[in-house]
Amino acid sequence: MSERLRPRDLAFLASESSSAPMHNATLEVFDPGDSGFDYARLTELIADRIAFVPRYRQRIQQVPGRIANPVWVDDARFDLSFHVRRSGLPRPGTIEQLRELVGRIMSRPLDLSRPLWEVYFIEGLSEGRVAILSKSHQVLVDGVETVDLGQVLLDTTPQAKDLDADDWMPRRPPTATGLAVDAVVESVRDPHTLAATTRSRAESLLRGASATRDRVGQVVNALANRRPHPESPLSAHLSEQRRFVTVRTDLEDYRRVRAVHGGSVNDVVLATVTGALRAWLMARGTPSSGMRQLKAMVPMSVIDDDLEATSLGTQITGHLVALPIGEASPVVRLHQVSYAFQAHSETGRAVAANRLAGIAGFAPTTFHALGTRVAADEVRRGFHVAVTNVPGPQFPLYAAGARMLETYPVQPLLPGQALAIGITSYDGGVYYGLTADRDALPDVQLLGQCVTEALEELVDSSSESRPRAPRGRRKPVKK
Template identity: 30%
Template sequence: MSDHLSALSAAFLSAEDVDPHVSLVIGSFAVLAGPAPSLDELRRLVEQRLALAPRYRQRIRRTALELRPPRWEDDPALDVRLHVRKAEVTTPGERGDVAELVGRAMAARMDRDRPLWDITLCDGLAGGRWGLLCRVHHALADGVSGTALLRVVYDVPHETAATAVGVRRVPRSRLRRAAGAAWVAGRGGSAFLPALVPVHGPSVTGLIGEGRRYAWTGVPLASVREVRRDMHVTVNDVALAAVTGGFRALLVHRGIEPHSRAIRSLVPVSAWDGALVDGPDNRVTLLLADLPVELDDPVERVRAIHDLVDRLRRDREPEAGVVAQQLLSAVPYPLVETATRLALRLPHHHLSTVTTNVPGPQQPLSCLGREVEQMLPYVPIADRIRIGVAMFSYCGELTFGITSDLDVADLDVLVEGIDAAWWSLAGSRTGGGR
C-alpha cells in the first residue's frame, strides 16, 4: 500500500476543508437478528480482526510544507474503544427511527487525528433486532474497497470475499489502451465535453446544510430476471432506469419540466479490474450520464439507459477518467491541491446527483453468531449535489439508499418513484420494497 494519498483521495479531504457542511463518509447500516451482543463483545471481535485491514490502524498526516500529498502513518495511540461505540435507536425502532439515526450519524465528521473509520452498535430495533452502523471516510476507501471493513466485523464466506466487480468494471487491457492511442486521439478527452454544458433549466441541486435525511427501499433481484433476459439488459441498467423514473417523479412533483438534460448523474465505475480487494484504497473512475427523465414509458427508459451506458463506454469515458487521474499524479501536489480547492469553491450547474452501485455478498453474513438480515448503503453528498443514491445488492435483494440534505422535504416522492419504476418493469409486486 502506498504511503501517500492519491490525488482522488486527497480531493475528498479538500472537499471537506472547503465546505464545513460536508461530511464525506461512506458506509452501511446492517440489520441483524437479535439479541444484540454486548459492546465489550463487539470491541473484542474488532480488536482481534483489525489486522485483516492494516490501513484501519493508520491515520492521516500532512507532509512538511504540504509539498506532497498527505501520507498514512501508524497510530500508536489507537484505541478501539474510541472507534467502536454504542447508540440506542429511538423507540420504537421502526423504519423512520433507523433513517433518522443513519442521517444524523453520517452527517457527523470524523476526527482526522484518528484512523478514519468507526462502528456503532445500535440496539433497540423493532422485533428484537439490532444494527451495526459502519462508517469509512472516502479518503480511505471507495465503495468497493470499503467493504474490507466487513471482514473486520462479519463472518464472510470465503467465496464472497470482496472483489472489484463494481459497476461494469473497466478491463485492464482497455485502461492500457486508453493511456496510449485513445487519449492521444482525443476520444477519451472528448468524452467529458458534455459535462461542460450546464444541466437544462431548474434541477434538484442547491446549497447544502449540516443535516442529512436518509431513506431506502428494497426490491428482490429475481423480480426482473425475465425482463433482463427478454430485453438483453443488465441489473445495473434496470436499477439506473428505476432511479431515472424516481427523479422524473420528483421533477413532476416539483413542477419542473423533465427535460432530457435536467438530471445529469455522476456514475462511479470500479477500476479494480476484478482483482481481490485486499486493502482500502480509491480505484474508481466515472461516467457522466444525462438520465432520460423525459421518458414516461418504463421499457423505453431501460432501453435508453442501456444504450446510453454502452455509448459512453464506446467513447471510453471511464478510461478517460483513469488517464486523467494518472496525469494528475505527475503534476506537483501544491498545484493540484490549489486547483481542486478553487474548483470546489466555484458554483456550478453541471451535475444533479450521484448514483453508485456496488455488488455485495450473495450469501448471508453474520456477526457474533447473529445473521445479517438487511444491508442499507449510504452515499455522501457535497458541492450543491443535494441528493445521492447508493445501490447495494445482498442475498438476492437490491437496496436503494437515498441521501439528501435535511431541507429536502419531499424525499419520499423520489423513494416511492424509484420503487414504482422498478415494479413497472417487474410486474405485480411479490415482495421486498419499503
C-alpha cells in the same frame, strides 16, 4: 519512513467542508438470533479483524512548514472504544427512527486528529434486530492497498473464523525534525515528490479561492434579496445536515424485467432510478418538458491497466449517463438506458456482476467508497447526481453468528449536489440508500416511494409483454 498521502488523497481533505464532509457509510441490519451478538461482541470482532486494515489504526500527521504532503503514522493513543460506539432507539425502534439517526450521524464530520472512522452498534430495533452503521473517510479507503473495514467483518457461515491474536503495538511517532528531514531527503531522491507537493499545495489554494468566490456570490445574492438559481432541483448550496431514506426491493423483479425486455440487471436498476426521479420531479411540480434529461455519474468496474489499480482486482471508471426523465414510457426509458451502457459493454473492459459479487468478503462497502472517489474526481463534468450500483453475494453473511438481513449504502453528498444514490444487491434483495441535504430536499422520502412504484411499473410492463393464450382457450392445467 512513514507512508505519505498521495496528492489525490490530499485533494479530498482540501475539498472537505462542514457542509460537504467526505465520508462513506454502510447501514446493515442483523438478526442476532441465539448468537448473543451485542456491543461487546462487535468490539471483540473488530479487535480481531482490524489487523487486516492497518490504516484504521493510523492518523494523519502534518509535516512542519507543509514542505511535503502529510504522512500516515500509528496513533499512539488509539482507543477502540472511541471508534466503536453504542447507540439505541426507543423500543420498538422503527425504520423511520433508524433513518433519522443515520442522517444525524452522517451530518457530523470525523475527527481529523484521530483514525478517520467510526462504527455504531444500534440497539432497540423492532423484532429484536440490531443495526451497524460503519463510517469511514474517503482517504482511508484508497483501493490500492486499503479496503473498507466492513469488508473483513463478515463471514459466510454463522461460525466466525478463528484468527491469530493481534499483538499490535504502535510505532514510535516521528518527531517534527524527523518529518522535515525525511521530506527533504525524499525530495532530493525523487523529484516527483517535490512536484506532487507543489501541485497539491497549488490545488488546495485554488479550491480555497473557488470556495471563497462561492461564498461571496451567496452574500451578494442575499444582500440583493436574490436566491441562486440551480440548474436542476438536485443542485443546491448544501447545509450541514442530512436526511437518509432506505428502500428494499426484490432482485427477482429486476431479473423478470430483464428476461422480457433484455439488457442487464444494472440497466433495469438505472431505469428504475430514472422512473423514480421522473415521478418525484412531477410530484414537485417540475414539468418534464422543461427538463428532458438528468446527467448521472455511474462508476463502473473495468479491467484497464491504464487506470489506478485497486486491491479488488478491477479498476473503477466514471460513466456519464443521461437519464431520460422526459420519457413517459417505462419500457422506452429502459431501452434508452440499455443503449447508453451498450458501448461500455462492447469495449471488452466491463466486469461481469457475478465476478464482482464473488470477491472475498463483503466487497460492496469498498466498491461504494471507490465509486465515490471516482464521482468526486469527475464532478467538473457537470452531472446532477452520482448513482453507485454494486452487486453483492446472493447468499447470507454473518457477523459473529448474527445473520445480516439488509444492507444500505450511505453515500456522501458532493459539493453543490443535494442527492446521492447508492444501491447494493444482496441475498435476493436490492437495497437503495438515498442521502439528501436536509434543507434542500425535505421530501426525499417521497422519492423513496417513487423507487418502489417505478419498479412496479416496469414489472407490470413485463407482464403485459408476455405472450398470452388466445381468447376462448385456456392453458392446460398441470396435474
